[in-house]
Structure formats: C-alpha cells, structure tokens
Amino acid sequence: LAKTTQPISMDSYEGQEVNITCSHNNIATNDYITWYQQFPSQGPRFIIQGYKTKVTNEVASLFIPADRKSSTLSLPRVSLSDTAVYYCLVGPEAAGNKLTFGGGTRVLVKP
Amino acid sequence: DGGITQSPKYLFRKEGQNVTLSCEQNLNHDAMYWYRQDPGQGLRLIYYSQIVNDFQKGDIAEGYSVSREKKESFPLTVTSAQKNPTAFYLCASSSRGGVNKETQYFGPGTRLLVL
Numbered sequence: 001l002a003k004t005t006q007p008i009s010m011d012s013y014e015g016q017e018v019n020i021t022c023s024h025n026n027i028a029t030n031d032y033i034t035w036y037q038q039f040p041s042q043g044p045r046f047i048i049q050g051y052k053t054k055v056t057n058e059v060a061s062l063f064i065p066a067d068r069k070s071s072t073l074s075l076p077r078v079s080l081s082d083t084a085v086y087y088c089l090v091g092p093e094a095a096g097n098k099l100t101f102g103g104g105t106r107v108l109v110k111p
Numbered sequence: 112d113g114g115i116t117q118s119p120k121y122l123f124r125k126e127g128q129n130v131t132l133s134c135e136q137n138l139n140h141d142a143m144y145w146y147r148q149d150p151g152q153g154l155r156l157i158y159y160s161q162i163v164n165d166f167q168k169g170d171i172a173e174g175y176s177v178s179r180e181k182k183e184s185f186p187l188t189v190t191s192a193q194k195n196p197t198a199f200y201l202c203a204s205s206s207r208g209g210v211n212k213e214t215q216y217f218g219p220g221t222r223l224l225v226l
C-alpha cells in the first residue's frame with residue numbers, strides 16, 4: 001500500500017512559486033502520481049499526473065526523481081485564487097482499484 | 112456538457128431517517144466512488160463500484176448502503192445506523208488510462224445536516 005506524506009500547510013505570497021513535496025516511499029512499479037486541488041465546499045479537481053521525470057501543463061509542473069520515492073508539485077506565480085488544499089495520491093491500489101486521500105496540504109496565498 | 116451531478120446540494124436528516132444522495136455521470140466511466148469529508152479533514156472512501164451490479168466497501172462503509180443498477184448512477188443511502196452523518200459527501204467517477212493510471216472526476220458535493 002503506497003502511503004503518502006505531505007506538509008499540513010504552507011503560506012505564500014502572490015506572484016511567488018509554491019513547491020509542495022510529497023513522500024511516497026512504498027510506491028509500486030506501475031503506480032502513477034496524481035495531484036488534486038480542492039476549494040472549500042467543492043469537489044477536488046485534477047491538476048496533474050506523472051510517472052517519472054517532469055510533467056508540465058498550463059496549471060502546474062510535477063517533478064519526480066529517478067527513485068520515485070517523492071514528488072514535488074510546483075505552482076508558478078500563485079494568485080489569491082490558488083488558496084486551496086492540495087492532495088497527492090499514488091496508485092490506485094492494484095487489488096482494490098481505489099485511491100487513498102490523505103489530509104492534503106493547505107496552501108494560503110497572501111496578498 | 113459532460114460531468115458528474117449530485118443532488119441535492121443540501122440535505123437534512125431527522126433522527127432515525129434514511130436519506131438517499133443522488134450521483135449521476137455522463138462521462139461513460141465504469142468506476143464510481145463515494146467519499147465523506149468532515150470539516151478540515153481529507154476524504155475518506157465509503158463505497159466504490161468498478162462495474163454495474165458490483166460494489167465494494169471502502170474504509171468507512173458502516174451505516175451506508177449503495178446500489179449500481181446503471182452505469183450512470185451510483186446512489187448512496189445514509190441509514191439510521193450511521194450515528195454521525197453530518198458531513199460533506201462527494202461522488203466521483205473514473206476511467207482507467209492504463210494499469211494503475213487513474214484520474215477521478217468529482218461532483219459538486221452534498222452537504223448533509225442532522226436536525
């Protein structure tokens with residue numbers, strides 16, 4: 001079972017880059033790493049997904065080292081609207097086909 | 112406009128009453144999920160279904176029941192056996208892009224309150 005560990009909270013300021021690192025020491029060979037964003041009273045929203053090295057889309061970048069035991073979500077030039085909870089997920093479990101959401105990282109962007 | 116819909120947005124339950132939360136998707140996804148979220152907490156899996164007429168218990172299934180008679184629908188019933196049902200309930204569906212590669216799409220949620 002691939003379990004993830006990420007910081008509980010992070011503060012930043014508008015225009016800065018925010019990097020959130022997630023540890024997943026027990027990641028399985030075929031597991032993908034997926035990040036979701038959740039605003040209050042809304043369902044989580046898919047941000048980015050990757051398997052190795054670097055993935056970039058219009059919203060974020062995902063950096064995955066060669067050993068894949070961690071990953072870093074990078075949000076460039078954040079704005080106040082990026083204040084949210086960010087979840088790192090690994091998997092799904094091969095047998096259960098389900099994902100496990102941890103507590104996530106609360107990112108607060110200040111003016 | 113494809114997506115997942117949940118209804119109602121707010122639901123009130125009286126003591127001893129069963130209530131049913133609706134979840135519908137038109138994304139043609141095989142898998143569907145129900146999560147519970149308490150204030151300031153992460154999501155916890157209640158039930159999930161990988162195919163029609165089949166479903167499995169998640170981590171906190173006690174006091175809940177589901178059915179999956181149609182691919183598009185996965186209703187959740189909160190029974191009177193669930194003693195602390197006040198929470199935000201989220202439904203999701205997913206397609207499998209390959210082995211262990213999955214993206215879940217979430218509905219807007221239903222907030223359940225006990226009177």
